[in-house]
Amino acid sequence: MIPDRVVEVIHGPAWLYAGTHDEKLRPAHTFAVGAVVHSDREHVTFFVPRSRSERILSDLTSNGKVALAVALASHEAYQLKGGYVSSRPTDEKDLTVQEIYRPKLFADGLRAGYPEQIIKPLALGFAYRPGVAITFRVQEVFLQTPGPDAGKKIV
Amino acid sequence: MGILPDEIKPAMQGIIPSHVATCSLDGTPNVTALSQIYYVDADHVALSYQFFNKTIKNVRENPRALAWLVSPETFESWDLELEFEHSETSGPVFDAMDMQIEAIASMTGMKGIFKLKAADIYRVKSVEKNVGERIPLSQIDTRPGVA
Amino acid sequence: MTVEDEADVDLRGQIAENEKIIEKLNQELAKKSNDVRIIQQISSEITSTLDLDSILEIILRSMDKILGFQHVMVLLKGLAEEKLRVFASRGYANAGTGAAVHFGEGVIGVVAKRKKIMRVGNIGQSISYLLAVRAQMQEAGQLDAVQAPVKLPGLPNVESQLAIPLLVKDRLIGVLAVESSKSNAFDELDEVLLNIVANQAATAIDNARTYQMVEHLSRLKRFFSPQLAEAIVTGGADDPLKTHRREVTVVFLDLRGFTAFAETAEPEEVMGVLRDYHAEMGKLILEYEGTLERFTGDGMMIFFNDPVVLPNPAERAIRMAVTMRDRVRVLGVLWRKRGYDLAFGIGIAQGYATIGAIGFEGRWDYGAIGTVTNLAARLCGEAKGGQILVSSRVAGAVEEIVETEEVGTLTLKGFLRPIPAFNVLGLKAPSP
Numbered sequence: 001m002i003p004d005r006v007v008e009v010i011h012g013p014a015w016l017y018a019g020t021h022d023e024k025l026r027p028a029h030t031f032a033v034g035a036v037v038h039s040d041r042e043h044v045t046f047f048v049p050r051s052r053s054e055r056i057l058s059d060l061t062s063n064g065k066v067a068l069a070v071a072l073a074s075h076e077a078y079q080l081k082g083g084y085v086s087s088r089p090t091d092e093k094d095l096t097v098q099e100i101y102r103p104k105l106f107a108d109g110l111r112a113g114y115p116e117q118i119i120k121p122l123a124l125g126f127a128y129r130p131g132v133a134i135t136f137r138v139q140e141v142f143l144q145t146p147g148p149d150a151g152k153k154i155v
Numbered sequence: 156m157g158i159l160p161d162e163i164k165p166a167m168q169g170i171i172p173s174h175v176a177t178c179s180l181d182g183t184p185n186v187t188a189l190s191q192i193y194y195v196d197a198d199h200v201a202l203s204y205q206f207f208n209k210t211i212k213n214v215r216e217n218p219r220a221l222a223w224l225v226s227p228e229t230f231e232s233w234d235l236e237l238e239f240e241h242s243e244t245s246g247p248v249f250d251a252m253d254m255q256i257e258a259i260a261s262m263t264g265m266k267g268i269f270k271l272k273a274a275d276i277y278r279v280k281s282v283e284k285n286v287g288e289r290i291p292l293s294q295i296d297t298r299p300g301v302a
Numbered sequence: 303m304t305v306e307d308e309a310d311v312d313l314r315g316q317i318a319e320n321e322k323i324i325e326k327l328n329q330e331l332a333k334k335s336n337d338v339r340i341i342q343q344i345s346s347e348i349t350s351t352l353d354l355d356s357i358l359e360i361i362l363r364s365m366d367k368i369l370g371f372q373h374v375m376v377l378l379k380g381l382a383e384e385k386l387r388v389f390a391s392r393g394y395a396n397a398g399t400g401a402a403v404h405f406g407e408g409v410i411g412v413v414a415k416r417k418k419i420m421r422v423g424n425i426g427q428s429i430s431y432l433l434a435v436r437a438q439m440q441e442a443g444q445l446d447a448v449q450a451p452v453k454l455p456g457l458p459n460v461e462s463q464l465a466i467p468l469l470v471k472d473r474l475i476g477v478l479a480v481e482s483s484k485s486n487a488f489d490e491l492d493e494v495l496l497n498i499v500a501n502q503a504a505t506a507i508d509n510a511r512t513y514q515m516v517e518h519l520s521r522l523k524r525f526f527s528p529q530l531a532e533a534i535v536t537g538g539a540d541d542p543l544k545t546h547r548r549e550v551t552v553v554f555l556d557l558r559g560f561t562a563f564a565e566t567a568e569p570e571e572v573m574g575v576l577r578d579y580h581a582e583m584g585k586l587i588l589e590y591e592g593t594l595e596r597f598t599g600d601g602m603m604i605f606f607n608d609p610v611v612l613p614n615p616a617e618r619a620i621r622m623a624v625t626m627r628d629r630v631r632v633l634g635v636l637w638r639k640r641g642y643d644l645a646f647g648i649g650i651a652q653g654y655a656t657i658g659a660i661g662f663e664g665r666w667d668y669g670a671i672g673t674v675t676n677l678a679a680r681l682c683g684e685a686k687g688g689q690i691l692v693s694s695r696v697a698g699a700v701e702e703i704v705e706t707e708e709v710g711t712l713t714l715k716g717f718l719r720p721i722p723a724f725n726v727l728g729l730k731a732p733s734p
Contacts, residue, residue, distance in 0.1 A: 019186035
């Protein structure tokens, strides 16, 4: 159910940010490095550095709600919302995905006009392993490209 | 009180996009990128409200927000716990933000179309600098990043 | 090591650390005092001259060499408009002098409009963000018209700008702006420095400009009505001192018998006559919006259609002339009683003249030259007391409104062929 273009962007690569909340409705946030859309086009797994995963996992096991923003440096963006399924430490396969992902992010930033001295540390300077692979089932997809239509539901 | 340190100011220059996470009353989280978070004073920040969106809607039901910023100088990231206080359509904060938006709008052929509706003022409840998540620049190409 | 020894080491370490901090603070203080001293020096330099170019040069040089701003612009506000023009710049391949910025356009235009300082460090990012929004809105059909981004003077790939309004009391004189192609190039200290420079600069520039204006205005007021002079100085009308050709109606007038009168009468009597005569003539010139190009005692040259283009200049000239004759007739009653033998004569012609600044450095006058002025002068010379002699061209232009009589062809000095001339008897009664 995830549209082709969104799958393309997620694999493409995209800048990834996940949001959750605790039982007091206090939001939490983390960036993720790399993501994979499952072949059923309903489940997505994204990789969060272990140092940033504790709070996220606590929230997810508590209420299961997650939002994942996926964006290109050109500002094309989408948001996927859904329910937590499972998590596990990242394995060799995941790391391979990440190793392919990271230089693509760097190239994406350069293409959008960011100077190298900004985009290099931004794309490649965040530690990403050991990591946690978090899987969720997507229930809604929204357009998030900035403008008056941002927030429009597309699935 | 002065909870925001001076060293965070470069992160509020809009050079690297910031992010804000909010949550609706019915428990649905929302994450979005922002072009800029504005420094108001050592206890407050402002977010610009141009088009009505989920973030704007959420904080008016549930005022808690989480902002994530990256410094364009050190590339360290910061987590700010915020609480939406009120919205302003006039005053020095609104004016400063409005002036910037007016200038950039005229430079992109969006004069009169892209306008500041309001400045949403948030109180900063906590500030946390994230340490230990950087890969030194010299090692970026040579070593996989260990957190 | 004993516990005391360890404490000792700690203490020494702390002292060394403190000394480093104190050293750093001293350096910063020295730099700040130096900055303030420099700015004080700049300020005394620019307030000691009234020459606008010198003032701008001092400001730019100081901004560059002393304060380290590599790209600086000074824009000044047009007097009667919501527009700025680049008056001076430094650090640009193309000086851009004269380039215009309207209020509300770009950082500089918004600073002028709101009269507040503005500092931006992420112009490239902001523009790309807004262009993305624009593209989305266009795709979604939400934009009615395509607006062009405004063209602005300055660096093509500017990332940072800091602009401050130049204000005297609350009046906007212009804007001082610095730029950089690096993002986040300016900080709060730069704002403080610019603030101090701007305060001094605003007053100095305002004084210099006022001085320029007053000079210019007083020169112009010799020829033009105060309103027109002001319009020219504030930029509302073209500079009439620039040489140009235009078709004008020229009126020459003088008093017959004045020379003899001036030789024999008492000085006070002569001045009295001139005072009354000038007062009346002056009122009418203003009323009919003529341009007084010269007057020499009793003689005057007035023309119509420059510097302001008028509808029916010939008609105005005739009406003014007729009214002048009537007024001088009234004055003449008094003069005759006192035994002054003075009579009034006018000559009017129409044609192209070369108009502009005549003279030399330090003494420029506004003047008109051409056959038309010679003709009007000669006609005036030929006019007997009480006559208004006009050329056939003028007679033709005003035949609807005045009664004329032929006075035959006149042989005039400087004209090969005799010129037909007409005397204006009076205004025709308006048709029912």
